[in-house]
Structure formats: C-alpha cells, structure tokens
Amino acid sequence: MSALSDIQSRIENGQRLSDSDALFLFEQTDLIELGQLANKFNQTKNSRSVYYNVNRHINPTNICVKSCKFCAFSRKPGDEGAYEYSLDEILAKARDVASQGATEVHIVGGLHPRWNFQSYLQMLSAIKDQFPQLHIKAFTAVEIDWLAAKARLSVAEALTQLKNAGLGSMPGGGAEIFHPEIRTQICDTKTDAERWLDIHRTAHKAGLKTNCTMLYGHIENYSHRVDHMRRLRELQDETGGFNVFIPLAFQPHDNEMGIKRYTLGVDDLRTIAVSRLFLDNFNHIKSYWIMLGPDIAQMALNFGANDLDGTVTEEKISRMAGGRSGMVLTKSQIHNMIRKANRTPVERDTLYNQIWHDDEDLRRSAERDEHRDETSMLLYKVEQGEALDPKQQASVAKFASIFELGQAASIVKKRVAKSPFGTLLPSYPLLNDGPLESLQASVDDVFSNSNTSHDIDPKKICFTLDLADPTVDCFKHDLDSLCSFISGANAKYPNIAISLQGIKSIWKLGQVKDLALEEVLERLSTSGLTNIESSLYENEEDLTTFELIDFHRKCHQVDINTIAKIEISSTYSGGSEPFWDQFIYKAGEYKKLHQETLGLLGLSLEVAAGSFITPLEFIRAIAVLRIITDNIEHTFVPFTKIPTLKAHSKDGDIGSDPALKLAAIAISFGGSDLGQIPITDSDPNRLIEELELSGVPTGIRNNTRGQSTSEGSTGLQP
Numbered sequence: 001m002s003a004l005s006d007i008q009s010r011i012e013n014g015q016r017l018s019d020s021d022a023l024f025l026f027e028q029t030d031l032i033e034l035g036q037l038a039n040k041f042n043q044t045k046n047s048r049s050v051y052y053n054v055n056r057h058i059n060p061t062n063i064c065v066k067s068c069k070f071c072a073f074s075r076k077p078g079d080e081g082a083y084e085y086s087l088d089e090i091l092a093k094a095r096d097v098a099s100q101g102a103t104e105v106h107i108v109g110g111l112h113p114r115w116n117f118q119s120y121l122q123m124l125s126a127i128k129d130q131f132p133q134l135h136i137k138a139f140t141a142v143e144i145d146w147l148a149a150k151a152r153l154s155v156a157e158a159l160t161q162l163k164n165a166g167l168g169s170m171p172g173g174g175a176e177i178f179h180p181e182i183r184t185q186i187c188d189t190k191t192d193a194e195r196w197l198d199i200h201r202t203a204h205k206a207g208l209k210t211n212c213t214m215l216y217g218h219i220e221n222y223s224h225r226v227d228h229m230r231r232l233r234e235l236q237d238e239t240g241g242f243n244v245f246i247p248l249a250f251q252p253h254d255n256e257m258g259i260k261r262y263t264l265g266v267d268d269l270r271t272i273a274v275s276r277l278f279l280d281n282f283n284h285i286k287s288y289w290i291m292l293g294p295d296i297a298q299m300a301l302n303f304g305a306n307d308l309d310g311t312v313t314e315e316k317i318s319r320m321a322g323g324r325s326g327m328v329l330t331k332s333q334i335h336n337m338i339r340k341a342n343r344t345p346v347e348r349d350t351l352y353n354q355i356w357h358d359d360e361d362l363r364r365s366a367e368r369d370e371h372r373d374e375t376s377m378l379l380y381k382v383e384q385g386e387a388l389d390p391k392q393q394a395s396v397a398k399f400a401s402i403f404e405l406g407q408a409a410s411i412v413k414k415r416v417a418k419s420p421f422g423t424l425l426p427s428y429p430l431l432n433d434g435p436l437e438s439l440q441a442s443v444d445d446v447f448s449n450s451n452t453s454h455d456i457d458p459k460k461i462c463f464t465l466d467l468a469d470p471t472v473d474c475f476k477h478d479l480d481s482l483c484s485f486i487s488g489a490n491a492k493y494p495n496i497a498i499s500l501q502g503i504k505s506i507w508k509l510g511q512v513k514d515l516a517l518e519e520v521l522e523r524l525s526t527s528g529l530t531n532i533e534s535s536l537y538e539n540e541e542d543l544t545t546f547e548l549i550d551f552h553r554k555c556h557q558v559d560i561n562t563i564a565k566i567e568i569s570s571t572y573s574g575g576s577e578p579f580w581d582q583f584i585y586k587a588g589e590y591k592k593l594h595q596e597t598l599g600l601l602g603l604s605l606e607v608a609a610g611s612f613i614t615p616l617e618f619i620r621a622i623a624v625l626r627i628i629t630d631n632i633e634h635t636f637v638p639f640t641k642i643p644t645l646k647a648h649s650k651d652g653d654i655g656s657d658p659a660l661k662l663a664a665i666a667i668s669f670g671g672s673d674l675g676q677i678p679i680t681d682s683d684p685n686r687l688i689e690e691l692e693l694s695g696v697p698t699g700i701r702n703n704t705r706g707q708s709t710s711e712g713s714t715g716l717q718p
C-alpha cells in the first residue's frame with residue numbers, strides 16, 4: 001500500500017493524521033490527489049455548502065507599539081499614514097454596514113499607546129446600543145493581552161468586561177507562526193505562542209467562540225506549519241471553542257523581511273487541503289479571499305475550504321501589505337463565485353448559524369450527485385484510451401468533479417504530449433510599422449542582443465507578426481513584402497521561428513490581389529513560413545466552424561502548422577454554466593481535422609468576449625479539451641489570456657500575478673503549453689521560476705513546430 005493510500009484509508013476509518021502524515025501531504029502528494037482527498041473529507045462534514053456572511057471590517061487605528069517585521073499596516077504616532085478613528089467615525093462605519101443588512105462587524109487594529117481599556121469598552125457598548133443586530137467580533141489575542149495589561153486586569157477579567165460591553169467573539173489574528181524558531185524572527189516582542197493559545201483557552205472558557213489563523217508563505221517551512229496546526233488541534237480537542245481555521249497568505253509589500261514574492265497558487269491550495277485533513281476537529285476551513293485573491297479563493301472551495309469569509313467592505317491590514325483583491329465583494333458576486341465552483345451558497349451569522357441557503361443550488365447539486373457513478377465510469381474509459389461520444393463528453397464536462405477531470409486529463413497528456421511538462425515560448429512581437437528594412441532591423445537587434453534586457457537565446461525566440469494588431473499596418477494588404485521579409489529573415493537566420501497571426505487578415509491578403517487563399521498560403525510557405533495562428537486582436541466569431549477548419553486544412557496542405565483558437569463561452573450572468581455543447585462540438589471537429597492532416601500543433605483555449613468564465617471553470621475547460629482532443633499534442637493555455645476575477649473586485653488593480661498563480665494549476669490540470677510570452681513586457685524566466693517553485697517542471701519550447709527542449713530549465717524530467 002502506498003503512503004498516500006495508507007493515509008487515505010486511515011482518514012476513511014476516522015483516524016487522525018500525524019505530523020509526518022501532514023508533512024508527507026505537503027511535500028510529496030500530487031496536487032490533484034491531495035485536493036480530491038481534502039474535498040471528500042470536507043463534503044463529509046459540510047456537504048456542498050459554502051458559507052459567507054455579510055460583514056464589515058473596521059480597523060480603528062494603525063498606530064501600534066509593536067514592530068512586527070512582516071507588518072505593513074502599523075505606524076508610530078506622528079508617522080506619515082498613521083490614523084486613528086474617532087468613536088463617531090467608527091459608529092458611522094457600523095451604521096453604514098448595518099443599513100446594508102450586515103450581521104457582523106470585525107474590529108481589529110494596532111496596539112494604541114494612549115487608548116485605554118475604557119475606550120474599548122465604550123466602543124463596544126456604543127455599537128451594541130445603537131446596532132444590536134450586529135455581532136461584534138473584535139480584538140485579537142494580542143490586543144486582549146495588551147488591553148488587559150494596560151488595565152492591570154487578568155485576561156479572564158478583561159474578557160468578562162469586554163463581553164459584558166458587547167463583545168460577541170474573537171477573531172483569530174496574531175497567531176502568525178507559533179514555532180519559536182520563526183516567531184522570534186518575525187515578531188519577537190509579540191504575545192508568544194503559549195500565551196496566545198492561553199488567551200483563546202480563557203475566551204473559550206468564558207463562553208466566547210474564537211477563530212484561529214496561520215500566516216504562511218514567508219520564512220517558515222512545512223514543519224513549522226504542521227507544528228502550528230497541531231497546537232491549534234490540541235486546544236480544539238480541549239475546548240472545542242474554535243469556529244474556523246483561516247490560513248493567511250503572506251502579502252509581500254512594505255515589510256522588513258525583504259520578501260517580495262506572493263505565495264504560490266499551488267501552495268495556497270495545498271495549505272488549504274492539508275489543513276482540512278489535519279484539523280479533523282474543526283468544522284470549517286476558510287478560504288480568505290482578501291489575502292488569497294478571489295481566483296484562488298474560489299478554487300480552494302474544491303480543495304477543502306467551505307467558507308469564503310464575507311463581503312468585508314473595507315480592510316486595511318492586508319491592503320497595506322500588498323493585498324490585491326479589492327476590499328469588497330457584493331453578495332451576488334459571492335454567490336456567483338460559489339455557484340460556479342459547483343457549491344451551494346449559504347449565508348451564515350458569525351457563529352455559523354444558517355441565515356439563508358439556495359434551494360435551487362441544492363437541486364443542482366443533487367443532479368450532479370446522481371451522475372457521479374456514470375461520470376466515473378466514463379472517465380475510467382478515457383484513462384484506458386477509449387474515446388467518448390459527444391453526449392458522454394458533455395456529461396463529464398457538466399458533472400465530473402474537477403479532480404476526476406484533472407486526473408483523466410493528466411493521463412491523456414502523458415500519452416499524447418511529447419514532453420510531460422509545461423512549455424512556453426518566449427516571443428518578440430514585431431510591431432514596426434515602418435518599411436521592410438526596419439522590421440528586419442528589429443530581428444537583427446534581437447539576434448545581436450543590442451536592445452533587450454533579457455538573457456534568452458535568440459534562437460529560442462519566436463518572432464510574431466500579428467496582422468490584425470491595430471498598431472501595425474505595414475503588411476496588412478501586402479503579400480509581396482510579407483513574403484520578402486520572411487524569406488529574407490530565413491536566409492539570414494536559418495530556422496528562425498516566425499509566427500504569423502490573424503486568420504481573417506491572411507484571407508484579406510489574397511482578396512486584395514484577387515488570389516485564392518490556397519495561393520496565398522502556398523506563397524507564404526515557399527517563403528519559409530512554418531506557423532500560423534489566431535490573432536489576439538481578431539474576433540473569429542463571424543467565421544463558421546466549417547470555414548475555420550477549412551482554413552487550417554489549407555494551411556496544413558502546404559506544410560504550414562497551425563494553432564487553432566477554441567473559445568469557451570457563457571452568458572454574462574453569474575450563475576450560468578458554460579456552453580459545453582458548442583465547445584465540445586468544435587473540439588471534436590478539430591480532432592477530426594488533425595486525424596486527417598496531422599497539422600495542428602494544438603488548440604489554444606480562450607474565454608469568448610463578453611462571457612463570464614471563472615478561473616475554476618476555465619481549468620475545467622482545459623481538462624475537458626485535453627480529454628476530447630486526445631490525438632493533438634498541445635492544449636495551449638495562453639498565459640496572457642488566463643481569466644481572473646479582477647473585474648469583480650472593487651479596485652480592479654490586480655496585476656498579472658493572479659494569472660501567475662493560476663498558470664501552474666492550469667498545467668497541473670491538463671494544460672501543456674502557456675503560449676507565447678512577449679519578452680518586451682514580461683520575463684519568461686520569472687514564469688518558469690514560478691512554475692518550478694510550484695513543482696511543475698517547465699521548459700522553453702524553442703520553435704513553432706511545438707517541439708520542446710530541455711534546455712533553459714532545471715526541472716525537466718522528460
């Protein structure tokens with residue numbers, strides 16, 4: 001029996017995991033297998049329910065006597081950016097959220113040197129008097145420790161007075177990492193682990209429920225995380241007073257530790273999954289979207305998490321540390337995220353009493369459960385190399401779990417792709433709209449390394465010429481100069497990789513000169529062109545599937561390989577499913593074409609304009625595509641086209657990092673190539689590093705014929 005099967009059977013028999021089991025799960029388990037295990041365990045506790053609440057965070061002050069090294073929030077009195085809200089300001093924020101139907105205010109802040117215990121009691125009782133419907137979850141163990149010491153009270157006495165003034169429960173902050181090896185380095189003057197735990201023990205004895213957290217992704221290692229979780233599990237055994245465990249992903253801005261890296265998406269999911277399995281006496285694991293970002297938070301709902309926190313409205317602590325998630329999600333955004341993860345939204349109060357749940361979603365969940373045996377059987381066939389018919393493909397696309405799909409897709413990928421790792425292609429967009437000579441000069445510059453800061457071998461760079469790019473005009477209607485440029489570049493740099501993009505534009509090239517498409521393609525091929533793909537700028541929706549397939553067939557007939565774009569679409573309304581039937585039909589047609597011509601390098605998955613496809617649905621579509629087109633080497637997941645939920649967060653300032661987090665997950669679920677990475681505005685080496693840190697071996701694909709190379713990457717295991 002393998003170590004994982006042994007762990008699995010012990011979990012099924014209700015046995016508890018040891019520290020070494022948890023370490024094994026962190027270090028050595030396949031992401032899909034780990035997620036599947038955690039997902040199943042979560043569903044035995046929580047079915048398909050995912051909780052959220054309508055709440056608001058209030059951070060009354062960032063003035064703090066401590067100087068934790070990871071903290072970007074705190075300021076000393078008089079510092080730029082230091083603030084303190086008056087009681088009236090705090091009450092105004094509570095009033096605002098109470099009027100919006102919130103059930104909770106979450107209050108945490110710095111350890112203010114001048115605010116005394118009485119002012120905190122006053123804050124609680126004023127909120128409670130004016131807004132009795134609001135549950136007040138307030139003050140970390142570190143704040144309680146500080147307040148009690150200032151008032152010369154025992155923790156038990158301080159908590160009793162706070163409770164009498166309106167305190168309903170305590171949040172879980174300040175736990176960071178308990179292990180002294182780490183705690184002394186990141187927050188040496190803060191309440192230590194034993195005291196933090198003892199304050200929560202005291203709160204539980206006083207009848208106050210509390211949350212607990214773990215700050216990960218900085219200088220700790222997995223064993224520190226396991227030690228941290230074990231201490232929490234022991235206290236939970238003793239008191240049963242914790243509501244929920246919340247892993248907090250480290251935010252890297254403005255800290256004294258010199259850490260600049262966000263946590264890896266794969267590590268976020270692993271941490272959620274291991275915590276779900278290890279903390280067997282906790283009912284709830286929170287996917288805290290403020291710190292994970294909504295994309296990973298949604299994915300985590302399939303990796304063991306069953307709570308998304310709440311609407312939040314204003315949160316300054318992670319925001320000042322580089323949190324990229326905006327500060328508010330509406331109820332309907334939360335519902336959509338949950339539904340599109342195939343889960344049922346349940347509004348809760350702070351203590352996990354149910355306020356509302358969606359009956360329609362329960363019906364859909366039951367429908368999925370009915371199909372479970374059928375989809376398992378169908379995916380077993382796929383794993384054995386059997387093809388499914390379109391009806392069966394639709395059934396697995398709609399009803400199989402993300403893990404079943406991922407597992408089957410990985411098996412197909414191993415069978416089909418020549419390289420069992422993810423690849424990508426550094427590209428240099430030829431944007432020159434001047435004469436032919438200056439375009440050739442751009443290529444010369446790359447080969448002489450005279451105008452670039454990258455350190456990539458120019459022979460591994462693909463020169464892309466997008467005919468539909470609105471900023472490029474020189475070749476749009478000039479086949480002669482285009483062919484002349486391609487043949488000239490090929491003569492000067494043998495085997496140079498040039499990718500021509502824009503299917504409709506290539507068609508137009510012929511129309512201008514009254515040439516048939518076949519002739520245009522013949523001339524391009526003769527000039528040395530080997531690769532054509534869709535444009536980033538061109539909408540192919542007005543071409544029928546038949547016309548598109550025919551275009552690719554004609555390219556293949558003159559020995560030009562192609563990459564076809566395949567789009568997944570849905571209506572732009574939160575709850576709707578992707579249009580799987582259309583997607584499956586198109587994928588099937590491309591499969592048939594490749595059987596006939598062997599000319600497709602792969603299919604490139606994108607979200608159709610105007611569609612609302614969440615990252616989780618996109619990952620699902622990758623796996624479905626990989627399963628259907630089991631004769632085509634690559635399932636391309638263009639890095640620049642990975643959808644994120646940025647449009648749904650208030651500030652909309654999420655950079656490319658959510659896609660960076662999702663890229664490794666995309667490769668783990670059947671994607672085999674991240675497409676072209678323009679070296680003019682991004683660094684392919686950074687992406688490779690990120691993928692390899694995530695445990696996903698990655699290589700640079702060094703030509704447009706789709707062959708991979710093991711050069712340039714340390715993690716390749718062909």
Ligand code: SF4
Pocket residue numbers: 064065066067068071072073074109110111142187190
């Ligand atoms: S983490 Fe909390 S205690 Fe530490 S400096 Fe920041 S606000 Fe103060």
